[in-house]
Amino acid sequence: MKKINFNKNKQFYLFLIITVCAIFFRYYNYNLQDFWWDELMEFSTTNPELTFKETFLRAHSLTPGTKLSYDYATNANFYFYIYKFFLGFSYTPGTARLITASIGLLVFFISIIIFKQFIGENYIPLSLLLASNYYLIIQSQEYKYNIFFCLICLLSIYSFFLWIKKTNTKKEKTLKIFSFIFLLLTVWTHIFGFLLYLTQLIVVFFKKRDLFFRNIQYFIFLPLIYLLINFQQLKNFFSIKEFPVPQKSFEFFFDYDFKYFFGSIISGKIFLVVFVFLIIYSIKKFKDMKFEIIFLYILFFLTYFLPLTYSLISKPIFQTRYVIYIIPIILFLIVFLTDFLKSNLMRNGILVFLILISFSNSFYSLYILKKNDKPHVTKILSEIKNYDNNEIIIATSNEYFLNFLNNKKKFSKLGIKFVSCEKTNLLNVKFYWELSVWHYDRFVDCHKKLKELGIDSRERKVIDTLKERYTYARLVSFID
Numbered sequence: 254m255k256k257i258n259f260n261k262n263k264q265f266y267l268f269l270i271i272t273v274c275a276i277f278f279r280y281y282n283y284n285l286q287d288f289w290w291d292e293l294m295e296f297s298t299t300n301p302e303l304t305f306k307e308t309f310l311r312a313h314s315l316t317p318g319t320k321l322s323y324d325y326a327t328n329a330n331f332y333f334y335i336y337k338f339f340l341g342f343s344y345t346p347g348t349a350r351l352i353t354a355s356i357g358l359l360v361f362f363i364s365i366i367i368f369k370q371f372i373g374e375n376y377i378p379l380s381l382l383l384a385s386n387y388y389l390i391i392q393s394q395e396y397k398y399n400i401f402f403c404l405i406c407l408l409s410i411y412s413f414f415l416w417i418k419k420t421n422t423k424k425e426k427t428l429k430i431f432s433f434i435f436l437l438l439t440v441w442t443h444i445f446g447f448l449l450y451l452t453q454l455i456v457v458f459f460k461k462r463d464l465f466f467r468n469i470q471y472f473i474f475l476p477l478i479y480l481l482i483n484f485q486q487l488k489n490f491f492s493i494k495e496f497p498v499p500q501k502s503f504e505f506f507f508d509y510d511f512k513y514f515f516g517s518i519i520s521g522k523i524f525l526v527v528f529v530f531l532i533i534y535s536i537k538k539f540k541d542m543k544f545e546i547i548f549l550y551i552l553f554f555l556t557y558f559l560p561l562t563y564s565l566i567s568k569p570i571f572q573t574r575y576v577i578y579i580i581p582i583i584l585f586l587i588v589f590l591t592d593f594l595k596s597n598l599m600r601n602g603i604l605v606f607l608i609l610i611s612f613s614n615s616f617y618s619l620y621i622l623k624k625n626d627k628p629h630v631t632k633i634l635s636e637i638k639n640y641d642n643n644e645i646i647i648a649t650s651n652e653y654f655l656n657f658l659n660n661k662k663k664f665s666k667l668g669i670k671f672v673s674c675e676k677t678n679l680l681n682v683k684f685y686w687e688l689s690v691w692h693y694d695r696f697v698d699c700h701k702k703l704k705e706l707g708i709d710s711r712e713r714k715v716i717d718t719l720k721e722r723y724t725y726a727r728l729v730s731f732i733d
Contacts (some may be wrong), residue, residue, distance in 0.1 A: 267377060275361045275384035278615060279393045283354040284347045286627040290692060292396040293653040296349055299333050300656070301341040308333055313485050330483065331441040332401040346661045349396040357393025357400050363407045364581040371414045371545045372589050378604040379588045385611040387516035387618060388573070389580055399574040402443050406578035409435040409449055414545055417457075420464060433471055440479050444487075445575045448559060450475065452552040460544055498569040501561065509557065513573045514580050516614035523610060527603060528583060531590035538593065546589065549582050556582075628690040629721035631663065636719055637686055637726060638667055645669045646685040647726075648677050650702045651695055654688070674699035678711055684730040691723040699729070 288296060298311040312330050339352050361383050369376045383389065392400045412435045416428040436453070440446035454472050457465045465472075480487065511528075512521030539550075556579050560571040587607070594600040618624055637645060647669055649655050658664055658671040677685060677699045689696035703710035717728040 264377060268380060271377070271380045271384050272361075275380075276358060278384060278390045278619070279354045279357045279361075282619070282623075283394045284350045285623075286394070286625050287630040288346060288396065288657055289627050290690065290695070292349075293651075293657050293690075295333070295336075295398070296346060296396055296660075297653045297656045299336040299340055299349075301337055301344055303337075305334070308337060330486065331405075331438050332398045335401065336396075344660055346396070346657060347663075350394060353396055353400050354393050356404050357389060360389060360393070360400060360404050360407060360581070363404065363411060364584075367407060367411050367414065367581075368585055368588070370411075371418070372549075372585055373592065375588055375592065378591075378608060379584055381608045382584045382588070382611055383581065385608070385615045386514075386580060386584070387611070387615045388514050388577070390615055390619065392574065392577060397574070398442060399577050402439075402446075402575075403577045403581070405435065405439045405442050406446065406449060407581060409439040409446075410548075412436075413453055414548075417461065417464075417544060420461075429468065429471065433475065437475055437478060440475070441482060443575065445560070447476075448555050448576075449552065449578075451559075452548060452555055455555075456544070456548045456551055460547060498564075498572050500564060500569045501571060510573050514583070515611070516618065520610045520614050524583070524587075524607065527607065528587055531587060531593070535590050535593040546586075549586055553579065553582055553586070626722070628723035630658075630688075630690065630724050633688070633719055633721045633724045633726050634664060634667060634669065636721070638669070640719075640728075644682065646672060646680060646682060647688050648672050648674050648685055648699050649688050650674045650697050650699060651689070654690060654696075658688075674702040675706070675708070678703065678708070680731075682731075684716065684728055687727045687729055689725050693725065698727070 298308055300308075303311070309330070312333055336349070336352055340348060342348070361380070364383050365376055365380050368379050389400070389403070392403070409432070412428065412432040416425065416432040419425055419428050436446070436450060439449055450472075454465075457468075508518075508521060509525060510521075511525040512518045515521045515524045539547075556576050557571075560575070564571055588604070591600045591603055594603075634647075637647070645668070647658070649658070649671070650673075652673070655671060655673055664671075672680075687699055697705070700710045700713055712732040713729050714732055715727045716730045719726040719728075
């Protein structure tokens with residue numbers, strides 16, 4: 254059995270079909286689930302009606318003054334302004350999810366470009382694995398910085414590879430500037446972006462030492478500029494006593510979170526075994542591998558080693574979404590390293606097997622199980638709508654949640670009025686609903702909230718409750 258080859262026309266049409274699959278996976282039911290807690294916060298922060306200064310202050314004010322150890326600044330600043338720009342056209346949760354789904358599609362394309370231009374020619378298997386990767390798909394359907402961080406990391410890698418490739422040419426200076434800009438934007442998006450910075454520094458120092466010393470000011474100025482831009486958030490970060498990240502158990506070192514990256518415990522184990530096998534098989538040829546592959550190896554190693562080391566000596570910080578860029582890196586290496594296998598049957602068999610696992614995982618999870626593990630706000634609103642035919646008023650004590658309720662178009666069709674707790678004193682109704690989502694300690698009942706604000710509150714009592722996944726509603730009546 255020979256290595257699978259296609260002529261250019263067949264490759265082109267096959268890639269078009271794969272692209273359609275990638276689009277389908279990311280856009281189909283992209284707005285099925287309601288927002289999670291951090292999505293509520295980030296949707297509020299990117300409100301286009303806020304000034305840039307207000308957005309900046311919100312992005313930096315999640316930690317100071319909080320009584321909750323897990324309410325901390327996300328250290329993700331740059332993406333706020335990107336999302337804010339696109340939401341200027343339509344500020345709704347549906348548009349927000351559309352933005353991240355589109356960014357997820359860009360991750361697919363830039364990954365293919367990096368692989369084909371710098372790593373290998375066998376991009377069809379890679380495109381199939383990227384198009385169907387469950388973790389990249391679900392992260393493309395969440396309004397968070399995660400998928401954007403993946404994109405900006407890949408753009409940083411691409412610009413760096415391009416700069417290295419074009420050294421000693423007229424384009425070198427321009428490409429170096431672009432590489433610097435993308436790397437700065439990467440570390441500005443998330444502090445884990447410094448793993449890419451360190452990887453660049455190490456690989457250039459050991460493999461391109463003359464280039465390193467010619468551009469040493471580049472590697473010095475970047476962290477200084479970052480410090481200038483992001484000093485307050487770094488101050489917040491180092492003042493946090495604990496993160497909502499558990500310490501890794503012994504079992505982690507038999508899995509390395511591949512179960513999350515590749516959709517299930519079984520598929521994660523299979524990808525890990527294949528990955529380790531390919532690395533061991535090709536280890537003798539490591540010294541002769543090209544610059545880009547060595548870069549990927551070092552980045553993979555630092556991605557695990559540094560956060561886990563910091564977790565041991567200080568506090569746990571390793572979280573799968575912080576290192577989402579590692580998924581394309583792993584897939585790059587898997588597809589590249591299969592070319593070292595002498596047996597065409599084994600090479601093609603491994604790739605086909607991994608592709609089938611990846612597609613079946615995503616299809617089963619998304620379209621048969623239809624996983625919905627976010628708060629079931631839509632479902633509980635439908636139950637409230639069917640509860641009584643009278644005018645329905647829903648109050649909430651959290652401004653992030655209220656902002657979400659008021660801006661989701663689907664909810665406006667229900668004929669429900671959403672109000673803050675401060676307005677409940679003025680209601681001329683017998684009862685109203687109070688709504689909260691997990692984390693429940695971020696929500697207080699309206700009577701208590703008004704008391705905390707120093708406002709005289711009308712007496713009230715709870716007469717009924719409804720509960721769905723991570724969503725809690727109480728029917729409140731005023732006591733005359």
